[in-house]
Amino acid sequence: MGILLDAGSRILVQGITGREAAMIVRHTLDYGTPVLAGVTPGKKGENVHGVPVYDTVKEAVERHGVNTSLVVVPPAFALDAVLEAIRHGIRLIVVTTENIPQHDTMRMLAAARKANVRIIGPNTVGVIHPGLRLKLGSIGGDNPDRCFVPGPVGVISRSGGMTAETSWMVKRAGYGVSTSIGIGGDSLIGTNIRDLLELFERDDETRAVVTFSEPGTSFEEEAAEFVRQGGFTKPWIAYVAGRFVESMPEGTVFGHAGAMISGSFGRPSGKIELMRSVGAYVPESFDEIGDALRRALGG
Amino acid sequence: MAKVLEDTSKRVIRAHGIPAPESRVAESGEEAERIAAEIGKAVVLKALVPVGKRGKAGAVKFAATPSEAKELAVQLLGMTVRNFPVEKVLIEERLAIREEWFVSIVTDKIRQCPAVIATTAGGVEVETLIAERPDKVRIHPVDPWTGLQPFEAKEIWSDLGLTGRALTQAADVLTKLYQVYVRYDCTLLEINPLVLTGDGRVMAAASVMAVDDSALYRQPELAAVVESGSDRAWRPLTELEKEMVKVNDADYRGTARYTEMEGGDIGFLCGGGGGSLLLFDAILRSGGQPANYTETGGNPSEEKVYGLTRGVLSKPGVKGLFVAHNITNNTQIDVMARGIVRALRDLGIDTARFPVVVREAGVNDEIGKKIFAEAGVEYYGEDITMEEAARIMVRRMKGE
Numbered sequence: 001m002g003i004l005l006d007a008g009s010r011i012l013v014q015g016i017t018g019r020e021a022a023m024i025v026r027h028t029l030d031y032g033t034p035v036l037a038g039v040t041p042g043k044k045g046e047n048v049h050g051v052p053v054y055d056t057v058k059e060a061v062e063r064h065g066v067n068t069s070l071v072v073v074p075p076a077f078a079l080d081a082v083l084e085a086i087r088h089g090i091r092l093i094v095v096t097t098e099n100i101p102q103h104d105t106m107r108m109l110a111a112a113r114k115a116n117v118r119i120i121g122p123n124t125v126g127v128i129h130p131g132l133r134l135k136l137g138s139i140g141g142d143n144p145d146r147c148f149v150p151g152p153v154g155v156i157s158r159s160g161g162m163t164a165e166t167s168w169m170v171k172r173a174g175y176g177v178s179t180s181i182g183i184g185g186d187s188l189i190g191t192n193i194r195d196l197l198e199l200f201e202r203d204d205e206t207r208a209v210v211t212f213s214e215p216g217t218s219f220e221e222e223a224a225e226f227v228r229q230g231g232f233t234k235p236w237i238a239y240v241a242g243r244f245v246e247s248m249p250e251g252t253v254f255g256h257a258g259a260m261i262s263g264s265f266g267r268p269s270g271k272i273e274l275m276r277s278v279g280a281y282v283p284e285s286f287d288e289i290g291d292a293l294r295r296a297l298g299g
Numbered sequence: 300m301a302k303v304l305e306d307t308s309k310r311v312i313r314a315h316g317i318p319a320p321e322s323r324v325a326e327s328g329e330e331a332e333r334i335a336a337e338i339g340k341a342v343v344l345k346a347l348v349p350v351g352k353r354g355k356a357g358a359v360k361f362a363a364t365p366s367e368a369k370e371l372a373v374q375l376l377g378m379t380v381r382n383f384p385v386e387k388v389l390i391e392e393r394l395a396i397r398e399e400w401f402v403s404i405v406t407d408k409i410r411q412c413p414a415v416i417a418t419t420a421g422g423v424e425v426e427t428l429i430a431e432r433p434d435k436v437r438i439h440p441v442d443p444w445t446g447l448q449p450f451e452a453k454e455i456w457s458d459l460g461l462t463g464r465a466l467t468q469a470a471d472v473l474t475k476l477y478q479v480y481v482r483y484d485c486t487l488l489e490i491n492p493l494v495l496t497g498d499g500r501v502m503a504a505a506s507v508m509a510v511d512d513s514a515l516y517r518q519p520e521l522a523a524v525v526e527s528g529s530d531r532a533w534r535p536l537t538e539l540e541k542e543m544v545k546v547n548d549a550d551y552r553g554t555a556r557y558t559e560m561e562g563g564d565i566g567f568l569c570g571g572g573g574g575s576l577l578l579f580d581a582i583l584r585s586g587g588q589p590a591n592y593t594e595t596g597g598n599p600s601e602e603k604v605y606g607l608t609r610g611v612l613s614k615p616g617v618k619g620l621f622v623a624h625n626i627t628n629n630t631q632i633d634v635m636a637r638g639i640v641r642a643l644r645d646l647g648i649d650t651a652r653f654p655v656v657v658r659e660a661g662v663n664d665e666i667g668k669k670i671f672a673e674a675g676v677e678y679y680g681e682d683i684t685m686e687e688a689a690r691i692m693v694r695r696m697k698g699e
Contacts, residue, residue: 075513099512100513101517102406102514103443103484110412110442141629141661159573160571161624161627162577165685185572187408188406215576242577244579244580245576249534
């Protein structure tokens with residue numbers, strides 16, 4: 001099986017005729033992931049690399065029974081696209097769009113919570129399950145095998161690019177990944193580290209988890225609290241980048257929009273201390289991930 | 300988030316029916332004197348700078364007469380408040396204050412909704428108050444779909460002990476404030492202090508507004524008055540940073556962000572968002588000192604890479620160039636290579652004396668490798684890690 005994506009995933013792409021979306025669809029099909037339908041208003045009857053296009057999510061659901069959607073639409077249309085997907089029973093929505101107005105994101109996430117629909121992102125590179133050769137999003141680009149090979153390690157990253165690099169470090173250490181997820185670079189996102197640890201705990205394929213974190217947000221603090229309560233019991237290797245930011249004047253944003261420190265909130269040192277206190281291994285250097293995995297997994 | 304100066308935020312809230320003193324802007328002592336004379340009463344003068352806690356910084360002053368207003372305006376115009384030189388002064392009638400309150404609408408990142416923070420115990424920093432006297436503060440989450448209803452605004456102030464005319468006025472102000480917060484895509488909208496005047500009126504004495512950069516496309520009125528990139532700095536942008544904003548804005552493809560550091564000798568040309576953080580840490584840990592911070596990614600055009608490279612190299616004191624990314628999903632390494640190599644060539648840089656270390660892997664990296672190699676650049680792909688590349692860079696800076 002796998003978390004988020006599995007053999008039951010029936011994939012739709014909203015905004016499929018856009019330049020970026022068409023490229024993602026080509027890479028996704030090349031990788032072996034079936035894409036059943038796409039939606040772009042007014043483009044019904046067209047196809048993108050053989051994937052049929054509809055005007056509405058309603059039609060795509062009726063024709064193909066899709067239950068998983070990749071949203072690749074401009075910021076001004078993202079809220080409406082997600083609401084449309086929720087209305088028609090889509091269960092997992094991966095929102096790649098960057099720079100969605102914050103007020104729209106708050107509404108989008110509130111609507112998803114109410115309908116019990118899972119959102120990954122916004123501003124996410126996506127999700128990949130190399131064992132089943134399933135991917136959703138730009139993750140892996142034209143060559144997912146470069147960084148993502150099957151194995152027992154779950155990867156959760158606040159940075160899209162570092163989702164690939166972290167998974168590559170896992171591969172370099174002689175292992176592979178069960179599922180890798182870029183959770184999105186913003187501070188308002190649908191699924192955070194804690195939520196994914198919960199899924200990885202139940203996932204038999206996953207024997208350890210590596211996370212890549214940045215300054216800002218309370219994602220690491222919430223994840224540590226979840227571990228403290230016994231919600232996640234597997235080995236957790238947690239790297240935190242951007243420690244230098246603490247010595248910079250407050251209010252500066254380095255990295256993603258979510259990476260802003262305010263007062264004592266979101267400081268890397270506080271995150272590291274908390275995660276260590278619940279038993280996570282927090283390496284000083286990213287290159288230590290390989291050794292840490294070998295210690296955690298043996299072999 | 301882009302900060303909006305107080306003259307604009309005051310104008311916006313007044314236009315939406317929130318009582319606030321008439322404010323005007325002066326750029327010289329003479330102008331301040333004339334405005335104070337026209338107001339004909341005691342005035343308050345405030346430095347118009349995009350920073351909070353101006354009172355503490357001595358950037359708020361009170362004048363009884365026009366000549367005093369002139370004198371104080373000249374003082375303010377000579378000040379620099381938390382790195383921001385004061386170029387304009389806001390002048391308004393000084394209110395006769397009986398009580399000072401506080402109300403703010405913020406984004407609650409944990410509950411993922413707007414939240415109202417209100418207190419009638421003004422004059423204290425609200426963070427301190429929340430920590431020490433939480434009973435004196437109301438924090439009220441708002442459903443982003445239904446918004447703040449008038450009865451909720453009323454309850455918040457009633458819980459804080461208001462009644463009578465003060466309650467109805469305060470509730471009206473908060474209801475309208477929430478409407479402004481939504482209408483203008485604010486990330487923060489604050490009135491501090493919200494005052495009860497000697498004659499029983501509730502008025503906004505000072506306002507703070509920040510708007511969402513990502514929503515400026517639908518806020519043309521504000522887009523004209525906020526500075527692009529103003530959210531990312533703790534000081535005004537330097538000339539070089541402004542140049543780099545232009546380089547970034549000239550082409551929609553990819554991003555190129557540039558922040559100057561104090562000192563340093565390593566030109567830092569890295570990405571993406573998380574990768575740059577890791578690499579900056581790694582350079583410091585290896586004993587190197589970056590001269591700047593950058594993030595590039597999202598498949599930038601050759602021209603954008605070229606412009607950014609020139610910018611990074613033009614800072615005085617830069618004696619080497621470090622180019623590194625995480626393994627890229629979509630950024631084309633050959634395009635990066637062409638932009639960087641062209642900049643090195645145009646600036647007449649001799650890589651035998653000026654170390655350039657590259658670690659780039661991803662789309663088209665075979666072609667990129669060739670372009671770098673032909674230019675005499677020390678290139679690595681996925682044969683080494685990001686941190687190994689940082690260590691090599693620092694060694695080259697030491698001539699090793």
